[in-house]
Amino acid sequence: MMSMIFSLVIITQFESGPTDLYNQGNEYYQQGRYAEAIAAYEQASNNVGSTKIYYNLGNSYFKQGMFGKAILNYRKANFLSPRDKDVMHNLDFARNYRVDKTSARTSPVMQVLLNVFRYLSFYEAEVVTTIFFVIAAAFASLFIIYRRSIYCYALVVASVLCMLFFISWQSWAADTAARHAVVTVSEVSALSGPGEDYKEILVIHDGAEVKLRETRGDYALIQLPGGVGGWVPAEAIEEIF
Amino acid sequence: MLIKTGKILILLNVLLFAGDLNFVASVNRTEVGLGEPVLLTVSVEGEDIGQVPSPQLPALPDFDIGGTQSSQSTSIQMSGGKIVQRQFINFIYTLYPKEIGETFIGACQLEFRGETYRTKPISIKVVKGPAQPTQPPAKMSPSPGEPGAALGGNIKLVATANRKSIYQGEQVIVDYTLYTRLRLADLDLSEAPSFRGFWVEPIFDAQRIEFQRKTIDGKLYDYSVLRKSALFPMTSGQLRITPMKLDVAVLQSPRDFFDFFGTTKTLRLESDPLYIDVKPLPSEGKPEEFTGGVGQFNIKTSLDRTTSEAGEPINLIVRISGSGNIKLLEKPLIPSIPGVKVLEPEIQESTDFVNSRIQGYKEFRYPLIPQTDGEHAIPGLNIAYFDPAEKTYQMLETDELRFTATQTAAAVELAQTGGLKITGADIIHIKSDADNLRSQRQSAGWWLALPYFASLLGIGLSLLYRRHQARLLTDRAYARKLRSSKLVKKRLKQAEQHLKKNNHKEFHAALSRVLIGYISDRYNLDVGLLTNVDIVDELAKRNVSEEIVRRLNDLLNQCDMRFSPGMKCENPQELFDEARELLDEL
Numbered sequence: 001m002m003s004m005i006f007s008l009v010i011i012t013q014f015e016s017g018p019t020d021l022y023n024q025g026n027e028y029y030q031q032g033r034y035a036e037a038i039a040a041y042e043q044a045s046n047n048v049g050s051t052k053i054y055y056n057l058g059n060s061y062f063k064q065g066m067f068g069k070a071i072l073n074y075r076k077a078n079f080l081s082p083r084d085k086d087v088m089h090n091l092d093f094a095r096n097y098r099v100d101k102t103s104a105r106t107s108p109v110m111q112v113l114l115n116v117f118r119y120l121s122f123y124e125a126e127v128v129t130t131i132f133f134v135i136a137a138a139f140a141s142l143f144i145i146y147r148r149s150i151y152c153y154a155l156v157v158a159s160v161l162c163m164l165f166f167i168s169w170q171s172w173a174a175d176t177a178a179r180h181a182v183v184t185v186s187e188v189s190a191l192s193g194p195g196e197d198y199k200e201i202l203v204i205h206d207g208a209e210v211k212l213r214e215t216r217g218d219y220a221l222i223q224l225p226g227g228v229g230g231w232v233p234a235e236a237i238e239e240i241f
Numbered sequence: 242m243l244i245k246t247g248k249i250l251i252l253l254n255v256l257l258f259a260g261d262l263n264f265v266a267s268v269n270r271t272e273v274g275l276g277e278p279v280l281l282t283v284s285v286e287g288e289d290i291g292q293v294p295s296p297q298l299p300a301l302p303d304f305d306i307g308g309t310q311s312s313q314s315t316s317i318q319m320s321g322g323k324i325v326q327r328q329f330i331n332f333i334y335t336l337y338p339k340e341i342g343e344t345f346i347g348a349c350q351l352e353f354r355g356e357t358y359r360t361k362p363i364s365i366k367v368v369k370g371p372a373q374p375t376q377p378p379a380k381m382s383p384s385p386g387e388p389g390a391a392l393g394g395n396i397k398l399v400a401t402a403n404r405k406s407i408y409q410g411e412q413v414i415v416d417y418t419l420y421t422r423l424r425l426a427d428l429d430l431s432e433a434p435s436f437r438g439f440w441v442e443p444i445f446d447a448q449r450i451e452f453q454r455k456t457i458d459g460k461l462y463d464y465s466v467l468r469k470s471a472l473f474p475m476t477s478g479q480l481r482i483t484p485m486k487l488d489v490a491v492l493q494s495p496r497d498f499f500d501f502f503g504t505t506k507t508l509r510l511e512s513d514p515l516y517i518d519v520k521p522l523p524s525e526g527k528p529e530e531f532t533g534g535v536g537q538f539n540i541k542t543s544l545d546r547t548t549s550e551a552g553e554p555i556n557l558i559v560r561i562s563g564s565g566n567i568k569l570l571e572k573p574l575i576p577s578i579p580g581v582k583v584l585e586p587e588i589q590e591s592t593d594f595v596n597s598r599i600q601g602y603k604e605f606r607y608p609l610i611p612q613t614d615g616e617h618a619i620p621g622l623n624i625a626y627f628d629p630a631e632k633t634y635q636m637l638e639t640d641e642l643r644f645t646a647t648q649t650a651a652a653v654e655l656a657q658t659g660g661l662k663i664t665g666a667d668i669i670h671i672k673s674d675a676d677n678l679r680s681q682r683q684s685a686g687w688w689l690a691l692p693y694f695a696s697l698l699g700i701g702l703s704l705l706y707r708r709h710q711a712r713l714l715t716d717r718a719y720a721r722k723l724r725s726s727k728l729v730k731k732r733l734k735q736a737e738q739h740l741k742k743n744n745h746k747e748f749h750a751a752l753s754r755v756l757i758g759y760i761s762d763r764y765n766l767d768v769g770l771l772t773n774v775d776i777v778d779e780l781a782k783r784n785v786s787e788e789i790v791r792r793l794n795d796l797l798n799q800c801d802m803r804f805s806p807g808m809k810c811e812n813p814q815e816l817f818d819e820a821r822e823l824l825d826e827l
Contacts, residue, residue, distance in 0.1 A: 019675050026673050048680045056671040063668075080681045090668040123682045130685075130692050137696030141703035241683070 018048040025056060034063045051081040055090070062094050068184035068206040068238075070094045075182065075209075075240045079172075082118045099187075099205035100224075120165070122172035129169050132162035179212040181222065181237040190230025194219035201230040212239060262287035264296070266349050266360035274368055275341055279304075281334045283349050283360065290328050290353070299347030303367075304336040338367040395422040398467075398487055400434070400512035403597075408520050409477045410535030410566045411629045412599055414444070417468040417485050417512060422460065424492040425450075426505045430467075432486035434512070438476050438519075440569055444594045445469040471599045473535075473566040477521035484512045522627050528634055532573055534626030536565015540637040542622060549646045554584070554608040557619060557642070562602035565626070567592050570603050573624050580613035580646075611646030612667055618643050718765045725762030729755055729824060736820075740813055748813055752820050753800040756793070759824060773797045793823055 025040035041057040058073035074091035081087060120128060136158035143151035186206045191198040194216045204210070210222040215234055222237060223229035263286040273279050283296050298306075309332065338344065345364040350357060396419075403414045417434070428450065445466065452463035467487075474480055490505040522535070538561050545556040559573055568590055575583045584607065592601030611617060619642040628635050712719045736751035760766065760776055764783055773794065780790050796819055 019678050022675055022678055026671060029671050048678060049683065050678055050681055052672045052675075052678060059668055059671045080683065086669045086672070093668050123684055126685045126689060130689055134692050134696050137700055141699045144700070144703040144707050 018044040018050075018053070022053055022056075025053075025060070029056065029060055029063075032063075034060045038064065049076075049080065051077045051084060051087065054080070055084070055087050058087075058090060058094070062090070062097075066184070066206070067094050067097045068182050068208075071098075071207045071209065072182040072184060072238050072240060075180070079241065080121060080123075082121050094207065098207035100208045114171070117168040117171045120168055122169070122176070125165055125169035125172060129162055129165040132158050132165060136162050176241045179239060180241065181210050181212045181220075181239045183208040183210060183232075183236060184238050185236045188232045188236040190222065190232050191219075192230060194221070194231045198231065202228060204232070210237065212237065262290065262353065262356075262358060264349075264351050264358040264360060266346070266363060268346070268363055268365070271364065272366045272368060273338055275338060277337075279336045279338065279365060281336055281346060281363075283332045283334070285330045285332075285351065286327065288327055290330065293330060293353055294351070296332060296349045296351040298334065298349055299362075301336065301346065303339050303344040304346075305339060306334060306336060309334055338365065341367050341369055343367070396420065396489065396491070396508065396510065398485060398510040398512045400482070400485060400515050402482075402515050402517060405516070406518040406520065407474065408535060408627065408629045409474050409522050410533065410569065410627065411473070412536070412565065413472050413474070413517055414597060415470050415472055415482065415515065416466055418464055418466050419450075419487070419489075419510070420455075420457070420462045420464045421452075421489075422462055425489055426492050427490040429488045430485070431488050431509070432484075434485045435483045436470070436472055438480045439472040439474055439482075440566065442471040442473070442568070442592065442594075442599050443468075444471055471594065472517075473569060474517065474519040475569070477519045480517045480519055482515040482517070484514050486511050523632075523634075526634055528623075528625040528636060530573075530623045530636065531625040531627070531634065532571040534561070534563075534565060534567075534570050534624075535629060536563055536567075536626065537628060537630070538563035538565060538624075538626050538637065540622070540624055540639055542619075542639040542642060544619075544642050544644055547644045549611050549644060551648045552610060552612070552646075554610050555644055557583075557607040557609055559586075559605045559607070559622065559639075560602055561604075561624065561637075562600075564598040564600040567599065567601045567603050572605050573622055575607055575622070576620055578609070578617060578619055580611065580615070581617050581619075582610040582612055584608040584610065609644075611644075614646055614648070616643055616645050721762045721765060725759055728762070729759045732758065733821065733824075736817065740817055745813060748817075749800045749802070752817065753797065756797060756800075756820060756823070773801065789823065792819070796820060796823060 021040045021044035025037045025044065028034070028037035028040060037060045038057065041053055041060060045053045045057060054073045054077035058070045058077065061067075061069035061073060071091065071094050074087055074094060077084065077087045078091060136155055139151050139155035139158055142148070143155055183204050183206060188204055189200045190202050190204055192201055204222075204224070208224065210224055210229070213221040213223055213229070215221070216231075218234050219231045220234045220237060221229065221231050263284070265284045265286075267282050267284070269280040269282075285293055285296070287293075336346070343364065343366050345362045347362050348359045350359050352358075399418050399420060401416050401418070403416075404411075407413050415434075415436075419428070445468065447465065447467045450465050450467075452465045455462050455464050468485070472482075487510040488507055489510055490507050493504050493506055541560045541562070543558050543560075545558060547555075549555050557575070561567075561570055561573075572586055572588070577583075586605040586607045588603065588605055590601065590603040592599050594600075609617075609619075621639045621641050623639075624637045625634050626637070627633075713723070732751055732755040736748055736755060739745075739748035739751055757776065760780070764779060766776075766779055776797070777790055777794050780793070781787075796816070799816060
């Protein structure tokens, strides 16, 4: 009986709808009630993973001075909509407020390549790659049957396009496989092993973007862009993807 | 010859003093191995001697001159309202002895402003091979019976602290003074005192020993301050300053007539350790605004500009000046200012030792980045320090400052400030439209595999089709086989039509044609030559099961009955079904 009532409560909460929660969050944000806006957006994002919700959530956390959470949500939004300029701007902006400025910068060449290959989102890249694969396969079939050189040329063009989008797709896939995470507590000590008795190696602050190498018990092994890393309590970080 | 073995002469003090000019010659060693260099230093010291000529070296028949260097230094002092500029010029000659034996460096000569100055000759002993160390090993205390025993009360190193009990962070000055009634040839610091637990501001560290005179207990001493430091304790409790240790070479009086220059004796001097009692700062009444200052301070705040355009940073300058532990002051906390971002300060500091106190200032420059247009007010700062004289905490206050910011929104272009990239005045506002608010796909999921399978299947099928086409052209049997299935369908249909119209004769003929045509195509036999018996034989040869062959034979025989007049088939429908079944099984 209890569990039924409980589940009913949860259902009614869900039934207030992500759109309502989103609008409610926007209203709170306009009034400067950021903590309440965060609560509304967080609940909305539990149901609906949308750029707009993550972006607004990032803004609310930023206004609350929680830069790690802001960066986390901007990165989620960026993953879904890599061409959204607002998201990029606010992500860059929030990064400037971090305590740790040591994050290694990507080289300019790499940056250009990333801009090209991150034009499409992970999902878009997947779909477009698949479409070009199907087209290439169709031309291959036509060529096999009719032996016309025009189909061969079309096959080459479609294959090259397919390869390009495949790289874009794989660049995202590498990112998700790398398990990026963001430090969301104001300060955390990275230790040499998974337990509080180990030696402190370095101190990492809110908003540091790290790679999650491994989790063991309540501890996670993280690595900073420079290569240094250590074990931190698992609740100090949040994974992006 | 008067000059006996001049054993030691490291540094000869004033040899010749005339007017206001000192002219001294010295060597770095008096016993030298053949082939080793001796450095002869000829020093000239005096007021306004910039134009002094190089001294004339005596004839040095026993030496080769290896090289010459000169160095010059100037000190400017105020003395009785007059500026006195003293200069020191050193001429350094590298000499290489030519022969083993005893020799000497004659008097150097200098003519300046019409007067002639001369140094005293220095004797040098040249030995074979590298010279032995000229100084005996240092002894902790002179052994009795030797002339050095009398030195005990005649030379001492004294450490003094101007205060013994202070507050944490308060200044204490520690001096190390050498008192002597003896003539000293050299001194060498063997162990510096350790100021553990203190912040140290060196005030004076003697480069040259200059003695002054003082009477203590009726005895006249030469004394010189070797080192003077201002110390600021950083912890409380009793702090110990370890002794300074000094090796001095004492010139001893000549024991006989021939011991012209005398000998030296090296003594190890050690000061007493110092103990300083450091009281902790009272925790009672300690204000939150306390930034670690102990002493007497003033504060001044200012802005380097009062207007900011397009998000340019304005510097808030907080200058704390006074006397005390200036360098230990922490940065004051700037309260958050709405619409203004405060960056980390740039810190400058400068201290001086004036009237036996460390004085100076520490300046914090906070870059302020306005983020909204309009007039911004920087609230007054409150900073507390501890005044050890009054034994209380004192509060400093500053006035509110104002500045005006315009066009902050235009600051979206990147600005470089203090190593920080400012990308804009603020984050871009939230997205407010709820259109299309739905879960965006992160990834396509498993169904994405389907198009790939379909595509590969398509390629596979087209390959099969291609092969089929090729066989149609080259393989006659294959082509016939394929064609037969079409013909079979067509003929079966004809037979069915005849059945419906009850045209028994035509029906049987069509059925027979279907079967024979199919068999001839399927097994690549020639239709024209086939009789029922032939067919059965051929099929039996091709491993068709006996039962099917028997059924086929019956069926064909029944069809052939159309040729016998008057014979009627009882059940033509059954015959048709049997034919279809057989075709499927073949």
